[in-house]
Amino acid sequence: MKVIDHNELFKGQDYLRQFETKKEFELPCTPEEVSSVSEYTKTADYMQKNFARTALTINPAKACQPIGAMLCACGFENTLNFVQGSQGCVAYFRSHLSRHFKEPVAAVSSSMTEDAAVFGGLNNLLEGLENAYNLYKPDMIAMSTTCMAEVIGDDLSAYIKQAKEKGCVPHYMMVPFAHTPSFVGSHITGYDNMLKGILSAVTPEKKPEKTGRINIIPGFETYTGNIREVKRLMSLMGQPCMVLADTSDSMDSPNTGQYRLYPGGTPLEEAKTAINAEATFSLQKYATVKTGEFIKEVWGQGFYALPMPVGIRKMDEFLDTISSLCGKPIPQEIDDERGSAVDAMIDSHPYIHGKRFAMVGDHDLLLGIMSFVIEMGGESIHVVCTNGDKSFEADAYQLLSSSPHGKNGKVYIAKDMWHLRSLMFNEPVDLLIGNSYAKFLWQDTSTPLIRVGFSAV
Amino acid sequence: MHITSDFLERDIVFGGDKKLEQLCREVKEMFPLAKGISVQSECPIGLIGDDIEAVSKKMTRELGIPVIPVGCEGFRGVSQSLGHHIANNSISDHVLGKKKHDKTTQYDVNLIGDYNIGGNAWASRKILEEMGLRVLTQWSGDATINELAIAPSAKLNVIHCYRSMNYICRYMEDNYSIPWVEYNFFGPTKTYQSMRKIAQFFDDRVKEKTEEVITDNKPSMDGVIEHYRQRLEGKTVMLYIGGLRPRHVIGAYEDLGMGGIAAGYEFGHNDDYKRTYPEMKEGAVIYDDATPYELEELTKRLRPDLVGAGVKEKYAYHKLGVAFRQMHSWDYLGPYHGFDGFAVFARDMDMTVNSPTWNLIRRRK
Numbered sequence: 129m130k131v132i133d134h135n136e137l138f139k140g141q142d143y144l145r146q147f148e149t150k151k152e153f154e155l156p157c158t159p160e161e162v163s164s165v166s167e168y169t170k171t172a173d174y175m176q177k178n179f180a181r182t183a184l185t186i187n188p189a190k191a192c193q194p195i196g197a198m199l200c201a202c203g204f205e206n207t208l209n210f211v212q213g214s215q216g217c218v219a220y221f222r223s224h225l226s227r228h229f230k231e232p233v234a235a236v237s238s239s240m241t242e243d244a245a246v247f248g249g250l251n252n253l254l255e256g257l258e259n260a261y262n263l264y265k266p267d268m269i270a271m272s273t274t275c276m277a278e279v280i281g282d283d284l285s286a287y288i289k290q291a292k293e294k295g296c297v298p299h300y301m302m303v304p305f306a307h308t309p310s311f312v313g314s315h316i317t318g319y320d321n322m323l324k325g326i327l328s329a330v331t332p333e334k335k336p337e338k339t340g341r342i343n344i345i346p347g348f349e350t351y352t353g354n355i356r357e358v359k360r361l362m363s364l365m366g367q368p369c370m371v372l373a374d375t376s377d378s379m380d381s382p383n384t385g386q387y388r389l390y391p392g393g394t395p396l397e398e399a400k401t402a403i404n405a406e407a408t409f410s411l412q413k414y415a416t417v418k419t420g421e422f423i424k425e426v427w428g429q430g431f432y433a434l435p436m437p438v439g440i441r442k443m444d445e446f447l448d449t450i451s452s453l454c455g456k457p458i459p460q461e462i463d464d465e466r467g468s469a470v471d472a473m474i475d476s477h478p479y480i481h482g483k484r485f486a487m488v489g490d491h492d493l494l495l496g497i498m499s500f501v502i503e504m505g506g507e508s509i510h511v512v513c514t515n516g517d518k519s520f521e522a523d524a525y526q527l528l529s530s531s532p533h534g535k536n537g538k539v540y541i542a543k544d545m546w547h548l549r550s551l552m553f554n555e556p557v558d559l560l561i562g563n564s565y566a567k568f569l570w571q572d573t574s575t576p577l578i579r580v581g582f583s584a585v
Numbered sequence: 586m587h588i589t590s591d592f593l594e595r596d597i598v599f600g601g602d603k604k605l606e607q608l609c610r611e612v613k614e615m616f617p618l619a620k621g622i623s624v625q626s627e628c629p630i631g632l633i634g635d636d637i638e639a640v641s642k643k644m645t646r647e648l649g650i651p652v653i654p655v656g657c658e659g660f661r662g663v664s665q666s667l668g669h670h671i672a673n674n675s676i677s678d679h680v681l682g683k684k685k686h687d688k689t690t691q692y693d694v695n696l697i698g699d700y701n702i703g704g705n706a707w708a709s710r711k712i713l714e715e716m717g718l719r720v721l722t723q724w725s726g727d728a729t730i731n732e733l734a735i736a737p738s739a740k741l742n743v744i745h746c747y748r749s750m751n752y753i754c755r756y757m758e759d760n761y762s763i764p765w766v767e768y769n770f771f772g773p774t775k776t777y778q779s780m781r782k783i784a785q786f787f788d789d790r791v792k793e794k795t796e797e798v799i800t801d802n803k804p805s806m807d808g809v810i811e812h813y814r815q816r817l818e819g820k821t822v823m824l825y826i827g828g829l830r831p832r833h834v835i836g837a838y839e840d841l842g843m844g845g846i847a848a849g850y851e852f853g854h855n856d857d858y859k860r861t862y863p864e865m866k867e868g869a870v871i872y873d874d875a876t877p878y879e880l881e882e883l884t885k886r887l888r889p890d891l892v893g894a895g896v897k898e899k900y901a902y903h904k905l906g907v908a909f910r911q912m913h914s915w916d917y918l919g920p921y922h923g924f925d926g927f928a929v930f931a932r933d934m935d936m937t938v939n940s941p942t943w944n945l946i947r948r949r950k
């Protein structure tokens with residue numbers, strides 16, 4: 129039976145007629161007005177006004193802090209996400225993560241309402257923790273906050289202490305927390321805050337002898353395959369490692385006809401030994417700023433913020449650093465794989481050489497993609513990082529200046545996708561790289577979109 | 586399109602009213618054809634005491650377009666339902682009746698509470714127009730501010746999602762004496778019934794046309810039923826959704842020979858449940874605001890052949906190996922409303938319930 133759905137249905141005559149007669153009530157702008165304004169938005173004059181915006185943000189490429197905190201906590205075994213704040217936020221975080229990963233994402237909120245606005249969120253937290261513990265039996269509860277709890281100034285540390293005193297959760301229960309106000313930073317800040325919170329909670333005293341392992345922190349990694357790949361490479365090198373905040377199974381669990389609330393994640397018993405590892409390597413410098421400081425200062429452990437291993441050079445840097453620091457040579461097998469990748473790049477370079485790219489996303493991912501594009505002879509023309517800061521800007525320019533293919537590139541921090549739209553009309557590019565929301569740029573400018581980042585569906 | 590003031594710490598500390606004023610100016614500059622701005626507030630706004638009402642008033646004057654405040658901070662209610670109510674009130678206060686449509690007819694209606702998911706509202710509007718009615722306003726999917734403003738010129742409000750928009754119907758009933766009637770365009774049986782119910786408000790011309798439209802569409806609807814019923818007969822459905830759907834879609838399932846064994850609302854009120862009981866068969870389970878834990882337990886005990894809920898539930902059911910459809914977004918397909926939507930609905934339920942993929946699961950002990 130042939131069924132016509134929305135893809136074709138509304139192109140039919142009867143519907144086109146309907147849309148025409150509906151205009152009588154819509155009182156729409158005239159086609160002339162629409163086309164003249166639409167042309168105007170493509171001009172240099174408009175771009176100038178667009179870049180002069182001081183209050184208005186249009187299509188920003190960043191998400192709330194707690195989303196990062198939640199993804200981080202999902203990477204630990206039997207860990208329940210508990211968000212202190214209003215429930216609407218949490219519904220959005222869960223949906224957003226679920227849509228990207230195509231996995232269930234559990235989280236509870238303390239459902240703060242007007243009472244809490246007046247009296248503070250202590251009661252919501254006590255009740256919420258008790259319920260969450262009894263219902264979902266986690267081994268660890270990771271607590272983050274929405275804007276509401278932050279604005280009214282809920283003191284998580286004191287509240288959790290009270291919760292334990294009152295017996296809402298057992299005293300031995302690990303309840304790491306992170307203050308994650310969304311009016312500061314973005315999802316990667318939230319990731320960093322939560323990871324630091326969890327590591328402070330799970331690591332008991334330092335032992336004199338080391339474990340011989342290294343810790344690897346993937347960062348706000350939205351591709352589970354990347355984490356599995358890093359683990360595979362480490363095992364090929366014979367370098368024991370532990371991934372901290374390992375979402376590779378929790379965000380990509382096998383279908384066995386069973387729903388598990390807490391699949392995968394870094395085992396908590398092992399996480400306790402992270403402090404005794406040889407060193408910690410982060411694969412996302414910008415998502416682990418505070419965590420890195422913590423590991424260096426509090427743990428007194430070596431911390432290396434490596435680039436996100438995208439492309440050949442960043443991958444080399446990653447493997448070489450670990451190889452030399454750990455004294456493990458890179459085996460032939462990995463070198464062969466490198467060779468195959470280079471071979472594929474050489475074979476396909478004519479498709480990319482000289483092509484102009486626009487890209488939008490998170491700091492570390494952008495640096496990785498830029499590096500790869502440069503390797504292929506492509507040009508990163510517009511690089512937009514909504515949550516980017518000065519230090520990212522400097523890193524990005526340094527990368528661009530390392531190659532003649534980078535000389536036309538410009539980096540835009542604290543700019544949004546509407547800025548990028550102007551850029552793409554005034555200095556057109558051949559290809560666009562960004563998350564799914566960049567599809568509007570693709571539609572407007574007819575520049576093909578390669579979907580990379582969060583969220584990409 | 587996502588427009589925001591992107592509050593930063595300094596806005597929290599010093600207040601964001603000035604920023605909002607500037608933002609409105611920039612909206613007007615960036616989007617010169619904008620005919621209005623609605624200002625919706627998130628949690629921090631109400632807590633730091635920003636006055637979006639005052640700013641909106643001021644900017645309405647300055648910019649010459651309506652700037653409409655919607656104070657819908659998340660903490661104000663336990664669910665999105667209060668947001669519906671607040672937004673309905675904002676529209677009543679600031680938009681409704683601000684314009685008149687000069688040429689009215691006795692057949693003018695407003696189509697209310699259809700969010701046009703997958704083109705639902707268009708498929709529904711088509712039926713109303715074929716019945717000889719004229720749809721002034723289609724709300725809130727694919728509407729302009731002018732349509733909202735002229736709504737009180739209509740003779741009847743027909744409402745699909747009672748939960749989210751009954752407030753505006755009641756408002757128009759009280760202030761403009763416009764009657765309203767609930768309808769349901771899911772599945773042919775309910776659609777026929779609803780068409781006749783709506784036609785009762787009009788003259789014989791409309792009633793006759795309504796019968797004609799039903800007669801014209803019946804063969805193709807019977808065709809859909811004949812094709813899919815044999816594949817779906819006897820299958821059971823469990824629903825957990827918001828708005829109108831838990832009760833509204835049951836008829837469509839029954840047309841396909843399926844039965845609802847359980848239904849619940851994410852943000853239902855008492856009046857929703859009152860409207861749901863009559864739709865359900867003896868022995869069906871009804872629940873409110875269920876936790877994931879409760880849903881899983883219910884699923885294990887009731888063993889439905891199909892579950893309909895939202896994206897937050899979807900992948901947990903996939904893991905359980907239970908056929909699942911997103912019943913908010915139609916899994917990005919649709920439309921499901923009206924005659925054109927029923928075939929799509931039937932196709933989608935069939936493809937999910939009878940997908941061979943479910944049989945590939947090897948269950949672990």
Ligand code: SF4
Nearest residue numbers: 192217274275310628
């Ligand atoms: S910005 Fe704040 S209030 Fe809005 S969804 Fe994020 S956490 Fe919630």
